[in-house]
Amino acid sequence: MSSSVVPVPAPNHGLERQAIIDLSAIANNIRHLRQACAPAQFMAVVKADAYGHGALQVARTAVAAGVQWLGTAHVSEALALRAAGLTVPILAWLHTPDTDFAAAIAQNIDLGCSGWELEHIVSAARTLGRPARIHLKIDTGLGRNGSTLANWPGFVGAAMAYQAEGVLRVVGVFSHLAVADEPARPETDQQLQGFCTAIAILEAAGAQLEVRHIANTAATLSRPDTHFDLVRVGLGVYGLSPFPDRTSAQLGLEPAMTLATQIASCKDVPAGQGISYGLNYVTAEPTTLGLIPLGYADGIPRIATGGPVRVNGVTYPVVGRIAMDQMVIDLGPGARDRLAEASVPGSLLGATAELFGNGSGGGPLVEQWAAAAGTINYELITRISPRVPRRYVGGADETAAGEIATASIAESGAGL
Ligand SMILES: *Cc1c(COP(=O)(O)O)cnc(C)c1O
Numbered sequence: 001m002s003s004s005v006v007p008v009p010a011p012n013h014g015l016e017r018q019a020i021i022d023l024s025a026i027a028n029n030i031r032h033l034r035q036a037c038a039p040a041q042f043m044a045v046v047k048a049d050a051y052g053h054g055a056l057q058v059a060r061t062a063v064a065a066g067v068q069w070l071g072t073a074h075v076s077e078a079l080a081l082r083a084a085g086l087t088v089p090i091l092a093w094l095h096t097p098d099t100d101f102a103a104a105i106a107q108n109i110d111l112g113c114s115g116w117e118l119e120h121i122v123s124a125a126r127t128l129g130r131p132a133r134i135h136l137k138i139d140t141g142l143g144r145n146g147s148t149l150a151n152w153p154g155f156v157g158a159a160m161a162y163q164a165e166g167v168l169r170v171v172g173v174f175s176h177l178a179v180a181d182e183p184a185r186p187e188t189d190q191q192l193q194g195f196c197t198a199i200a201i202l203e204a205a206g207a208q209l210e211v212r213h214i215a216n217t218a219a220t221l222s223r224p225d226t227h228f229d230l231v232r233v234g235l236g237v238y239g240l241s242p243f244p245d246r247t248s249a250q251l252g253l254e255p256a257m258t259l260a261t262q263i264a265s266c267k268d269v270p271a272g273q274g275i276s277y278g279l280n281y282v283t284a285e286p287t288t289l290g291l292i293p294l295g296y297a298d299g300i301p302r303i304a305t306g307g308p309v310r311v312n313g314v315t316y317p318v319v320g321r322i323a324m325d326q327m328v329i330d331l332g333p334g335a336r337d338r339l340a341e342a343s344v345p346g347s348l349l350g351a352t353a354e355l356f357g358n359g360s361g362g363g364p365l366v367e368q369w370a371a372a373a374g375t376i377n378y379e380l381i382t383r384i385s386p387r388v389p390r391r392y393v394g395g396a397d398e399t400a401a402g403e404i405a406t407a408s409i410a411e412s413g414a415g416l
Pocket of ligand 1: 045047073093176215216217218232233234235236242
């Protein structure tokens with residue numbers, strides 16, 4: 001084979017579509033949050049594939065950053081962490097009658113227990129001949145899982161009887177807050193009161209608790225009186241703010257996920273060109289269009305027309321409907337002339353397009369996409385689909401392609 005046919009690496013090699021996960025940002029966020037909650041212990045919540053960031057990579061990073069606990073919703077998620085070799089305490093709290101409690105007990109996974117699970121856990125522990133470790137959950141007002149306060153004394157009595165029998169140990173008590181992201185509301189105080197009542201009843205029944213925990217990210221940052229022995233932090237680990245009126249930067253956090261792709265087509269069209277299904281957007285004058293190869297199958301909500309896309313240092317709103325695989329930005333009249341003036345090749349084909357990231361250099365934020373879709377940052381990051389490869393930078397799992405990916409984003413600052 002002659003050297004003339006060796007393929008030239010494409011610009012932005014490896015960046016066709018990527019969620020770039022900055023593990024050093026995750027480690028920094030954890031260090032920052034641990035300072036805010038010390039001396040309480042820290043549980044990194046890594047449910048839902050670590051809010052879309054990759055459960056194993058995030059869990060390993062979190063443990064290296066000193067977290068004492070990992071948290072998942074499902075036992076299956078906790079088992080995957082154990083199978084990958086993570087040995088720190090893990091709590092799983094959302095179960096069904098088909099949950100594999102025996103596997104959880106065998107793998108030393110702590111189980112949240114709201115009521116009906118008690119008998120299932122006991123029977124699994126008996127079969128295994130090994131005691132379960134459980135955290136009793138009290139519903140202090142959220143109205144989801146957890147024992148009601150009315151049922152609490154009976155529930156506590158049953159659990160303590162099983163503990164006396166040796167089939168389980170009640171090692172924790174917990175609850176979940178409903179409005180901690182709105183610090184002015186009074187219900188958090190009411191929930192805290194109920195929590196303290198529940199703890200008093202449990203301790204009076206003889207429980208020797210390792211951990212009492214109720215704080216999520218919002219409470220960890222805004223209510224030190226909710227920290228108790230342990231905080232359960234999800235969103236903040238990923239560098240995002242749970243408060244509608246406070247940014248990541250204001251909280252000292254750095255968003256860890258960057259969603260980027262490259263322009264798949266760049267073409268001139270006349271005035272009157274309709275864009276995407278429904279032809280809801282029509283060009284007012286001759287202009288240049290950029291095609292972005294990400295759509296609702298990749299987790300970008302179809303409703304989020306107007307969401308920001310950053311190309312060459314300029315942010316454009318998505319125009320027309322977002323389709324399954326693609327969406328369109330209008331680069332504006334005279335785009336080619338401005339490109340030429342900026343000494344950028346006359347086409348943006350292959351140029352990096354960033355949908356959201358850490359906001360450096362005025363880049364777009366996931367909160368802008370959430371606003372465009374009428375939802376919250378939590379939903380955007382957790383719904384980026386498996387079709388978008390994750391690329392890890394800033395950590396032990398960093399790859400050469402990852403370095404290229406970040407470099408190409410950093411360099412795209414020329415301006416159109
Ligand atoms: C998801 C979850 C958390 C983490 O909440 P954030 O707002 O992301 O910090 C904590 N506790 C429970 C029970 C959860 O389900």
